[in-house]
Amino acid sequence: MDLTGAFPFGAPAGRCSARRVPHADLFVLGVYPSAFHVKWTRPDGRSVRALALRPEPYPFWRGENQEATFTAISAAWNPDHGAVSPAEQFNGSSGRAVHRDVTNPLRVSWERVWLSDAVPFFHVHRGKGTQGAAMTDVYDPWAVSIGLAPHDLPTRPSADSLVAQAISEEGARLRDEIRESEATTIVTLGNEALRVAGDLLTDHQLPLRLSLDHYGEPHQARLDGVQLAVLPLVHPGQRSEQWRGAHRSWIAKHQPWAEIT
Numbered sequence: 001m002d003l004t005g006a007f008p009f010g011a012p013a014g015r016c017s018a019r020r021v022p023h024a025d026l027f028v029l030g031v032y033p034s035a036f037h038v039k040w041t042r043p044d045g046r047s048v049r050a051l052a053l054r055p056e057p058y059p060f061w062r063g064e065n066q067e068a069t070f071t072a073i074s075a076a077w078n079p080d081h082g083a084v085s086p087a088e089q090f091n092g093s094s095g096r097a098v099h100r101d102v103t104n105p106l107r108v109s110w111e112r113v114w115l116s117d118a119v120p121f122f123h124v125h126r127g128k129g130t131q132g133a134a135m136t137d138v139y140d141p142w143a144v145s146i147g148l149a150p151h152d153l154p155t156r157p158s159a160d161s162l163v164a165q166a167i168s169e170e171g172a173r174l175r176d177e178i179r180e181s182e183a184t185t186i187v188t189l190g191n192e193a194l195r196v197a198g199d200l201l202t203d204h205q206l207p208l209r210l211s212l213d214h215y216g217e218p219h220q221a222r223l224d225g226v227q228l229a230v231l232p233l234v235h236p237g238q239r240s241e242q243w244r245g246a247h248r249s250w251i252a253k254h255q256p257w258a259e260i261t
Contacts (some may be wrong), residue, residue, distance in 0.1 A: 005152035007035070008139045009081070011054050013153055015169045018177055019058035020118035025112040026103065027183035029174070029193045031162060031235065032095055032119045033059050042142055043080070048092035050090035052122065052153075059117045062099055062110075063092020080146075097236035101247065102187060105254035114181040115172065118166035118196045119215055124157040159192050166196045175200055175223065183230055186221075190235030197221075198232055206230060211240065216250035 006011045016033035024096055035052035053073065071088050095115075102112055124132035132155065140150035157165070166174070174196070178186065188194040191209050198206040204221035207214075210232055219230045233250070234243045 002026075005154065006149065006152065007141070008040075008051060008135055008151045009010045009053060009054050009148065013055060013122055015120045015121065016055050016059060018115065020177075020180070021112060022091055022182075023112070024114040024181040024183040025185070026108045026179055027114045027181045027186045028060065028098060028102070028116070028189065028202065029186060029197060030059055030094075030115075030117045030189045030226070032117050032121060032123050032156075032193045034061070035122050037090045037098065038070065038084045039075065039087050040139075043081045043082045044140070044142075048138050048139060050087045050131075051134060051139065052131055054126070055122055056092075058096045059120075060095040061092050066091045074155075076106055093232060094236045095136065098189070101236065101251060102189075105251045106185075107254075112151065112185055116177055118174065118193055119162055120170070121154060123154050125156050155208075160181075162192050162197075163195045164223060166192070167199045171200060177226075178223055183233065184226070185218075186228055187231045187233055189233055190237035190238070193235070194232045197232075201228065201230065204230065207232070210234060210243075216248040216253070 005042065007013055007215055016131040034056050036054040037052050038054055039047065040051045041047040054069065064073045066086070068090075070084075085136070095216070098115075099110055106220035120233050124135065126136070132153075135151045135153070139177060143150055154156070156162075186197060188197045188219050194206065194210065195208055198208065201221035201223050204219055206219050206221065216231070216233065219232070221230050237245075
Protein backbone atom coordinates (compact mmCIF):
# COMPACT_ATOMS: atom_id res chain seq x y z
CA MET A 1 0.00 0.00 0.00
CA ASP A 2 1.64 3.19 -1.16
CA LEU A 3 0.24 5.74 1.28
CA THR A 4 0.79 8.81 -0.83
CA GLY A 5 -1.40 11.74 0.10
CA ALA A 6 -0.92 15.37 1.02
CA PHE A 7 -0.04 17.44 4.05
CA PRO A 8 -1.84 20.70 4.84
CA PHE A 9 -1.09 23.24 2.10
CA GLY A 10 -0.49 20.44 -0.39
CA ALA A 11 3.03 19.08 0.06
CA PRO A 12 3.03 15.44 -1.06
CA ALA A 13 3.31 12.73 1.55
CA GLY A 14 5.14 9.59 0.53
CA ARG A 15 7.82 7.23 1.66
CA CYS A 16 10.35 8.41 4.21
CA SER A 17 13.55 6.62 3.21
CA ALA A 18 15.87 5.07 5.76
CA ARG A 19 19.01 6.87 6.84
CA ARG A 20 21.65 4.60 5.36
CA VAL A 21 25.23 4.60 6.59
CA PRO A 22 28.10 2.36 5.46
CA HIS A 23 29.24 -0.37 7.83
CA ALA A 24 26.74 0.57 10.54
CA ASP A 25 27.39 -0.38 14.15
CA LEU A 26 23.70 -0.22 15.05
CA PHE A 27 20.40 -0.69 13.22
CA VAL A 28 17.51 1.18 14.84
CA LEU A 29 13.97 0.14 13.86
CA GLY A 30 11.02 2.37 14.69
CA VAL A 31 7.35 2.19 13.73
CA TYR A 32 6.66 5.06 11.33
CA PRO A 33 8.23 8.49 10.67
CA SER A 34 7.38 11.92 12.01
CA ALA A 35 7.24 15.16 10.01
CA PHE A 36 8.51 18.72 9.74
CA HIS A 37 6.27 21.08 11.74
CA VAL A 38 5.63 24.82 11.83
CA LYS A 39 3.54 27.02 14.07
CA TRP A 40 0.66 28.25 11.94
CA THR A 41 -1.72 31.10 12.73
CA ARG A 42 -4.83 31.43 10.59
CA PRO A 43 -5.84 34.85 9.24
CA ASP A 44 -8.55 34.94 11.93
CA GLY A 45 -5.98 34.42 14.69
CA ARG A 46 -6.67 30.78 15.50
CA SER A 47 -3.39 28.86 15.65
CA VAL A 48 -1.78 25.42 15.72
CA ARG A 49 1.52 25.38 17.59
CA ALA A 50 2.93 22.44 15.60
CA LEU A 51 1.32 21.68 12.24
CA ALA A 52 2.95 18.97 10.12
CA LEU A 53 3.77 20.34 6.64
CA ARG A 54 6.47 18.07 5.17
CA PRO A 55 7.89 14.57 5.62
CA GLU A 56 10.90 14.46 7.92
CA PRO A 57 14.20 13.95 6.05
CA TYR A 58 14.84 10.51 7.56
CA PRO A 59 13.46 8.39 10.43
CA PHE A 60 14.42 9.79 13.83
CA TRP A 61 15.69 13.02 12.32
CA ARG A 62 17.18 15.18 15.06
CA GLY A 63 16.06 18.52 13.62
CA GLU A 64 19.32 19.38 11.87
CA ASN A 65 19.14 22.25 9.39
CA GLN A 66 15.48 22.91 10.13
CA GLU A 67 16.16 26.63 9.78
CA ALA A 68 16.90 26.16 6.08
CA THR A 69 13.69 24.20 5.55
CA PHE A 70 11.66 26.84 7.36
CA THR A 71 13.32 29.60 5.35
CA ALA A 72 12.32 27.86 2.10
CA ILE A 73 8.73 27.46 3.32
CA SER A 74 8.58 31.07 4.51
CA ALA A 75 9.98 32.42 1.22
CA ALA A 76 7.19 30.73 -0.75
CA TRP A 77 4.47 31.45 1.79
CA ASN A 78 1.27 33.16 0.72
CA PRO A 79 0.49 35.83 3.35
CA ASP A 80 -3.21 35.33 2.66
CA HIS A 81 -2.80 31.94 4.36
CA GLY A 82 -1.94 33.48 7.70
CA ALA A 83 1.46 33.41 9.37
CA VAL A 84 4.04 30.69 9.98
CA SER A 85 6.87 30.62 12.47
CA PRO A 86 9.36 27.95 13.53
CA ALA A 87 8.05 25.06 15.63
CA GLU A 88 11.63 24.47 16.86
CA GLN A 89 11.50 21.90 19.68
CA PHE A 90 8.70 19.97 17.99
CA ASN A 91 11.00 19.09 15.10
CA GLY A 92 13.41 16.22 15.66
CA SER A 93 12.34 15.51 19.24
CA SER A 94 12.21 11.72 18.75
CA GLY A 95 15.58 11.67 17.03
CA ARG A 96 17.17 13.72 19.79
CA ALA A 97 15.73 11.33 22.36
CA VAL A 98 17.13 8.30 20.50
CA HIS A 99 20.53 10.00 20.29
CA ARG A 100 20.52 10.97 23.97
CA ASP A 101 18.84 7.92 25.50
CA VAL A 102 19.79 5.04 23.20
CA THR A 103 22.89 5.57 21.07
CA ASN A 104 24.87 7.57 23.65
CA PRO A 105 24.36 5.02 26.45
CA LEU A 106 25.40 2.29 23.98
CA ARG A 107 28.45 4.39 23.04
CA VAL A 108 27.65 4.30 19.34
CA SER A 109 28.42 7.29 17.15
CA TRP A 110 25.32 8.79 15.47
CA GLU A 111 27.21 8.61 12.19
CA ARG A 112 27.34 4.82 12.52
CA VAL A 113 23.61 4.31 13.12
CA TRP A 114 21.24 3.07 10.40
CA LEU A 115 17.75 4.45 11.08
CA SER A 116 14.60 2.93 9.63
CA ASP A 117 10.89 2.45 10.21
CA ALA A 118 8.67 -0.59 9.88
CA VAL A 119 6.08 1.39 7.90
CA PRO A 120 7.73 4.34 6.09
CA PHE A 121 4.69 6.65 5.93
CA PHE A 122 3.67 9.47 8.25
CA HIS A 123 0.41 8.76 10.12
CA VAL A 124 -1.68 11.03 12.28
CA HIS A 125 -3.35 10.32 15.58
CA ARG A 126 -6.98 11.37 15.87
CA GLY A 127 -8.84 12.60 18.94
CA LYS A 128 -8.81 15.64 21.14
CA GLY A 129 -5.50 17.49 21.25
CA THR A 130 -3.86 15.42 18.51
CA GLN A 131 -2.22 16.37 15.22
CA GLY A 132 -5.15 14.81 13.40
CA ALA A 133 -7.60 16.95 15.34
CA ALA A 134 -5.64 20.11 14.51
CA MET A 135 -5.76 19.25 10.83
CA THR A 136 -9.41 18.23 10.81
CA ASP A 137 -10.78 20.94 13.08
CA VAL A 138 -8.53 23.93 12.42
CA TYR A 139 -6.95 23.50 8.99
CA ASP A 140 -9.51 21.60 6.87
CA PRO A 141 -12.61 23.83 7.31
CA TRP A 142 -10.57 26.96 6.69
CA ALA A 143 -8.78 25.42 3.70
CA VAL A 144 -12.01 24.31 2.05
CA SER A 145 -13.53 27.76 2.62
CA ILE A 146 -10.82 29.40 0.49
CA GLY A 147 -10.56 26.64 -2.14
CA LEU A 148 -7.62 24.63 -0.82
CA ALA A 149 -7.77 20.86 -0.47
CA PRO A 150 -8.14 19.33 3.00
CA HIS A 151 -5.26 17.28 4.31
CA ASP A 152 -5.01 13.70 3.06
CA LEU A 153 -2.92 11.72 5.51
CA PRO A 154 -3.53 8.22 6.89
CA THR A 155 -4.88 7.72 10.39
CA ARG A 156 -2.69 5.67 12.68
CA PRO A 157 -4.13 2.14 12.48
CA SER A 158 -4.18 -0.43 15.27
CA ALA A 159 -0.94 -2.01 16.37
CA ASP A 160 -1.98 -5.31 14.77
CA SER A 161 -2.66 -3.57 11.43
CA LEU A 162 0.66 -1.74 11.51
CA VAL A 163 2.55 -4.95 12.19
CA ALA A 164 0.66 -6.86 9.50
CA GLN A 165 1.31 -4.12 6.94
CA ALA A 166 4.99 -3.96 7.80
CA ILE A 167 5.43 -7.70 7.51
CA SER A 168 3.46 -8.18 4.29
CA GLU A 169 4.50 -5.02 2.42
CA GLU A 170 7.83 -3.96 3.91
CA GLY A 171 9.40 -7.21 5.08
CA ALA A 172 11.61 -7.72 2.03
CA ARG A 173 12.82 -4.11 2.19
CA LEU A 174 13.62 -4.36 5.88
CA ARG A 175 15.58 -7.58 5.48
CA ASP A 176 17.54 -5.99 2.64
CA GLU A 177 18.28 -2.97 4.82
CA ILE A 178 19.54 -5.10 7.69
CA ARG A 179 21.82 -7.00 5.32
CA GLU A 180 23.08 -3.83 3.66
CA SER A 181 23.72 -2.08 6.98
CA GLU A 182 26.12 -4.82 8.13
CA ALA A 183 25.07 -3.99 11.70
CA THR A 184 25.17 -6.89 14.14
CA THR A 185 23.00 -5.17 16.76
CA ILE A 186 19.38 -4.18 16.18
CA VAL A 187 17.48 -1.88 18.55
CA THR A 188 13.69 -2.10 18.25
CA LEU A 189 11.73 0.86 19.57
CA GLY A 190 8.25 -0.06 20.77
CA ASN A 191 6.19 -3.23 20.69
CA GLU A 192 5.23 -2.96 17.02
CA ALA A 193 8.87 -2.77 15.91
CA LEU A 194 9.70 -5.69 18.20
CA ARG A 195 6.96 -7.83 16.66
CA VAL A 196 8.11 -6.97 13.15
CA ALA A 197 11.68 -7.94 14.02
CA GLY A 198 10.37 -11.23 15.37
CA ASP A 199 8.97 -12.02 11.93
CA LEU A 200 11.99 -10.80 9.96
CA LEU A 201 14.58 -12.77 11.91
CA THR A 202 15.06 -16.45 12.66
CA ASP A 203 16.48 -18.68 15.40
CA HIS A 204 15.36 -16.45 18.23
CA GLN A 205 13.13 -16.32 21.28
CA LEU A 206 12.13 -12.68 20.98
CA PRO A 207 9.11 -11.77 23.11
CA LEU A 208 5.99 -10.35 21.51
CA ARG A 209 5.94 -7.48 23.98
CA LEU A 210 8.36 -5.52 26.10
CA SER A 211 8.69 -6.72 29.67
CA LEU A 212 9.34 -4.59 32.74
CA ASP A 213 10.95 -7.58 34.46
CA HIS A 214 13.42 -8.14 31.63
CA TYR A 215 13.67 -4.64 30.23
CA GLY A 216 16.83 -3.92 28.24
CA GLU A 217 17.96 -7.54 28.02
CA PRO A 218 19.41 -8.42 24.61
CA HIS A 219 18.30 -11.45 22.61
CA GLN A 220 20.12 -13.47 19.98
CA ALA A 221 18.72 -13.93 16.47
CA ARG A 222 19.86 -14.64 12.93
CA LEU A 223 19.30 -13.37 9.42
CA ASP A 224 20.66 -15.53 6.60
CA GLY A 225 22.76 -17.34 9.17
CA VAL A 226 24.39 -14.15 10.47
CA GLN A 227 24.29 -13.85 14.26
CA LEU A 228 22.59 -10.68 15.52
CA ALA A 229 21.85 -9.14 18.91
CA VAL A 230 18.37 -7.64 19.31
CA LEU A 231 17.76 -5.07 22.03
CA PRO A 232 14.05 -4.27 22.57
CA LEU A 233 13.51 -0.80 24.07
CA VAL A 234 10.58 1.58 24.48
CA HIS A 235 9.76 4.05 21.74
CA PRO A 236 10.85 7.63 22.58
CA GLY A 237 7.19 8.68 22.34
CA GLN A 238 6.27 6.41 25.26
CA ARG A 239 4.81 8.59 28.01
CA SER A 240 4.09 6.04 30.72
CA GLU A 241 6.14 6.92 33.78
CA GLN A 242 6.53 3.21 34.54
CA TRP A 243 8.20 2.53 31.21
CA ARG A 244 10.18 5.74 31.25
CA GLY A 245 11.45 4.77 34.68
CA ALA A 246 12.48 1.38 33.36
CA HIS A 247 14.40 3.05 30.58
CA ARG A 248 16.10 5.47 32.99
CA SER A 249 17.22 2.46 35.01
CA TRP A 250 18.58 0.86 31.84
CA ILE A 251 20.51 4.04 31.04
CA ALA A 252 21.92 4.15 34.57
CA LYS A 253 23.44 0.69 34.06
CA HIS A 254 25.45 2.11 31.17
CA GLN A 255 26.75 5.18 33.01
CA PRO A 256 29.11 6.84 33.08
CA TRP A 257 29.43 7.34 29.35
CA ALA A 258 31.20 9.91 27.29
CA GLU A 259 28.87 11.62 24.86
CA ILE A 260 29.34 10.21 21.37
CA THR A 261 28.44 12.56 18.51
